[in-house]
């Protein structure tokens with residue numbers, strides 16, 4: 001596989017930024033990852049992997065070799081204890097994969113329906129929505145280790161998952177996910193705690209939960225195919241309880257260690273920033289945590305807008321917001 005110089009990344013990022021990589025190539029077979037890694041070393045550039053490009057903010061020129069993960073394949077197997085293991089290659093589309101598991105009668109991923117991106121990207125930031133995180137369902141995964149130059153298997157504990165974090169995100173590119181195995185527990189128990197799902201009847205089945213999740217997502221979050229975005233642009237900040245108490249009205253989610261997670265959307269909203277625009281970038285008018293590409297936004301527009309949001313929230317509430325998407 002010979003990577004293409006000045007590879008166009010514009011079709012491969014949901015924010016819709018115009019961008020190029022020094023070199024780029026599509027990865028259709030897992031063993032091409034090792035080849036691409038060796039190529040990157042030979043030209044003295046880092047290797048970055050993009051899945052669906054739904055959690056990246058790209059510079060105009062990405063000084064790297066970029067691999068577009070497009071490996072396909074998925075299967076299910078039953079364990080003796082009744083648990084179903086479902087495995088998918090990293091390049092599978094996450095939401096298509098979830099829909100497939102439900103169709104096959106393997107329930108447990110329905111709350112994670114509709115999240116843009118690929119299977120391989122899902123563990124990097126421990127995707128989560130509507131009361132379930134990937135960490136709750138992950139059995140194990142296989143990566144290519146670019147330092148030790150070998151395949152390695154990680155079980156759930158070794159992934160060191162926390163809120164939107166993992167060993168893979170902390171190691172910033174060292175590990176490239178090749179395939180992921182989820183464990184779907186038996187008996188299946190619905191998770192209906194999140195606002196929007198709590199009105200469903202207790203005997204509801206997984207397909208109906210998936211349908212509700214898709215409709216709640218559709219009503220709140222813009223479709224990136226129509227309006228470029230990367231989902232939540234900031235983490236919900238986790239702060240000291242005293243700071244949380246000082247902010248009247250903010251939605252608070254107490255954490256097991258005594259700290260408190262706050263709603264970043266509420267904080268940004270309270271600063272009056274919904275609909276605020278800088279260049280081609282704007283804060284989505286219907287959900288303050290989403291930055292959108294309204295009209296030909298550049299990397300610079302997005303970063304200036306993000307800086308305004310961070311500064312406003314810091315000045316008004318004393319809270320630091322952390323950016324969720326990775327910068328390449």
Ligand code: EPU
Nearest residue numbers: 129130231232234235236251263265266269286287288289
């Ligand atoms: N809110 C506002 N203003 C807004 C939007 C929301 O005040 O403009 C308030 C709502 O009233 C609600 C609270 O903020 O009380 C939480 O809103 P929401 O339920 O939309 O969830 P979120 O905390 O903003 C998180 C995830 C989403 C995930 C949803 C649903 C993060 C950073 N974001 O958003 O994940 O879909 O919960 O589970 O944790 C993503 O990570 O890209 C993402 C979309």
